[in-house]
Amino acid sequence: MVSTTSGGAAGSVWPGGVPAAMPAQDRGDIEETYARYAWGIDLADPDMALSAFAEDAEFDHLWQGKVAGHPAILKSLEELWYDRQHWWLGRQHLFNHFIMTPTDEGARVRCFFQIVQYSVDYGTNFLFGIGTRDDQLVKRDGRWLFRTLYVNAWRAMGDVPWKGKVTMKGRPMPPPSHPDKARSGAQDKTKG
Secondary structure, eight states: OSSOOOOOOTOOOOTTTTTTOOOOHHHHHHHHHHHHHHHHHTTOHHHHHHHHEEEEEEOOGGGGOOEEEEHHHHHHIIIIIIIIIHTTTTTTEEEEEEEEESSSSSEEEEEEEHHHHHHHOOOEEEEEEEEEEEEEEETTTTTTEEEEEEEOOSSSSSSOOSSSSOOOOOOOOOSSHHHHHHHHHHHHTTTT
């Protein structure tokens, strides 16, 4: 099924018009773009990392801010790889639950992410962070590439794109670890 929102101009990503749903081959190719990104940034492979970005791409990475173009993206990645190596080495970026929407320019892709990490300092594995992504991809020379990449890390409740009504009144308090300890603590207070 093809949407009628675009006439499918010559040279367009969608010559027959913007499809109503992402075609299976394009879905697979887009997921491979996310894989190239992860393999590149997680293993400090600049060629692999940049192979996921359009030449004019924008990379909006939390505290580093927004940068544009391959040289600026590479500089940001090198800061992570070499200025914060103990903090970065051993990470794996995982992406899942993709929602891919064809657009006139290419695709809007939303997904969840998790970052698992091997701690070189402690020799253990842990979950470093979670969040969502909201990216714009373009198809150039037959390959899907990031045009804009937006990381929404869940660092505070306001970062979670919750659509429902928030009804929490506050954090629940855990019960005493053992009823006898709660009683003995109360008794000790009266002995003073």
